[in-house]
Amino acid sequence: MSISPLKQAIRKLKTEQRKWATVGQRTPKQVNLWFKWLSPGLFVKRWLLISATGLVLTFLGLAIWVKLTPVNRLLELISQLLQAISNYVPSYISGPLALILGIFLLLWGQSRTVGSITEAFPEGDGELVDRLLAHRRLHRGPKIAAIGGGTGLSTLLRGLKQYSANITAIVTVADDGGSSGRLREEIGVLPPGDIRNCVAALADEEKLLTELFQYRFEAGDGLTGHSFGNLFLTAMTEVMGGDFEKAIAASSKVLAIRGKVLPATLSDVRLWAELDDGRLIEGESRITEAGGKIRHLGCLPANPPALPAALQAIEEADYIVIGPGSLYTSVIPNLLVPEIKEALMKVKVPRIYVCNIMTQPGETEGYTVANHIEAIERICGQGLIDAVLAQRLPPSPYALKRYAQENCHPVFLDREDVVKLGYRIILANVMEEDPNTGKVRHHPQRLARVLLRWYSEK
Template identity: 80%
Template sequence: MSISPLQQAIRKIKSEQRKWATMSKYTPKQVNRWFKWLSPGLFVKRWLLISATGLILTILGLAIWIKLTPINRFLEFTSKLLETFTTYIPYYISGPLALFLGLFLLLWGQSRTVGSITEAFNPEGDEQLVDRLLAHRRLNRGAKIVALGGGTGLSTLLRGLKQYSANITAIVTVADDGGSSGRLRREIGVLPPGDIRNCVAALADEEKLLTELFQYRFQAGDGLTGHSFGNLFLTAMTDITGDLEQAIATSSKVLAVRGKVLPATLSDMRLWAELSDGRLIEGESNITSAKGQILHMGCTPADPPAVPAAIRAIEEAEYIIIGPGSLYTSVIPNLLVPDIREALGKVDVPRIYVCNIMTQPGETEGYTVADHIEAIDRICGKRLFDAVLVQRNPPSPYALKSYAEENCHPVFLNREDVANLGCRVVLANVMDENPTTGRVRHDPQRLAKVLLRWYHKS
């Protein structure tokens, strides 16, 4: 039975495909990476087309300039070569062979080019360049988010948010006066860098390594014992650049930080609190240790000026998140800056408060969710939030018992009182519990996912 030329060609092509599949080092995963370069938003296809058009125009212009003589000769030579080639190898074999060979060389050349670029920018080879570009485009198109707070709560929040947007501005309190930050503040006269250090580390690309480095505390050395490396780093940068804001900006560039970290004010801000028993307590660390019920809160100087960049960030924000963190020593201190609370009250964008999971001795003993909101509204003189995020399920009995020994309890949600304050309630499971210690914290990924979901629905 005779075989038609078409069948012969198909068989020949299949044979060549099997041979190349065996010999080629290119796996389906690698081919998939090639096609990623054609993904929308990378701005690669248009530049490839423009480059190809430029090459064709360059060749055409050169040909016209030299009166086409070399082009004509080249075309005649190519025509004769192809005619001779097809004489000995039929067109239905030579055509597909040339086609597949051309595609093979094209893909091989492009992959080697991209591989060389990737190796230069990412020598460890743990991530493809195209994946980095796709992530970069996605993050840069993310919402403009402003997050306010301090302590570990804000850094936890930022750790999750940076997976969704690179347009994040963290506004951090500078009222801390305890630990390493307090010592640097008293001895050198710098603003406390501790909370800022945590936020910078949380937003860095190499977060794990940088966090370990910044959190490292010296165990020996005259004057070094107890200081963290991150605090000393930011203190040195402040001395070099002239102020804390510039120190943070410079450090963020060096450490590849996604977004911005800004102090609420550059003033030497010190907290004071009036307790229900009449005591007047000064100093952030002293307020918590006083173990009293806070009636009023303020700061010295009374009206510290805000960092202008922080006000611009609030005015340009598409989404504002406050908390989580210690209510009176991490969240409210930002609102004691008049310009900040006025700017927050003016913007017409979704605003949400992330309520703490547990009450805190010396600050919020016996507080409900509504009590947290009322404390913030008293400082601002108006309702500030559209919604409040509350943990849905309570901690385990083991954790509750452990916290009860410290006079801490889950923050009770009194829905009716919250509704009367004009706030919507967002209930979600955003808690991470350590099974060994029973300590509970907000989970960065769950928290960010819930917050972004609510934002897109608002």
């Protein structure tokens, strides 16, 4: 059956509308991309202007050098040409046309030049101008020193790296369990586990790198149980002649991380804890397994020297974040290094402690927020922090039931006791909960957003 001319016309009209709609969607995006190059802080416009000025001066100098003295005649010729054009095309038309054409050619030439440069970069990284804008923004971010260890610190770093590239993670090296403990005993390297987590968290390709670094070998004589990241850092230490600090720096450079990761000390530190029942437990992994209430915590050697770069990072920081993480085995071990503790007391910048969401068996059973702060003060002294960040909302009933089976409960905020201790309280919903397992942890982006908002207010 034949289609009527009217229907054919309607179909053709719809096809043209779709075509122009597609063009309309592409054109603003391209124009927007051009104008991004005019954004402040890219250091592009000034160099374009300098280049254009240099080009004009080059031709002018060449003309004078070869004694092309009738430069005035050339200017007169250009003037006459412009006058002739204005006689045929009014200036209010020819002027804007020439201006638009000039801007179009400038932007088009620039975009084609940048396009050629972009082809040399890996695919999927976005437009070059967007990467430059992000690079400038991140490198203008505040200098942040984040102190801790375990999964808590790596979670924090995942969020902070979206706001600043000037991050220094100062990490405990007291771990003596699992793969890190085996490498520590068998090869004599400092435990790489917490360092590995932080390096992966600060990498651009975080998801892939985390999967790679966390991969654990399930077969192989001597390999079973080891993570690839731990072996990578151990091998890099050997390549660097046994220098753990250089090994971390080299690994960070290879992986192009945002910021730096530093051990709190290069000493072979081992933790010990005195429990309320009088027992003396040695070894980070054995402290939590002992199942007692910790009265005091220390380390061997008693006064390990701090890494100079870590002290410098604290002294130059605009903002210091302590935690989150296991109170006695991730956070406080960094503060047992006397020089780090003294540096934290001397600085006059905002210092905040991120309290855990849940209590931990063998470490903080029954602890409130004030109890966490009192433990830090009891072991490390007063004046280390200015404020504490606590979770506002409790986990779901499902999560509470799951954690109760492990004798874990939400850390209660005893507001009056915290205020009596002289600390400001920041309450925020910085938690994320896995709906399947009920596991809770700090949400990297929410946590970083709240921390940076408080910093900007301070």
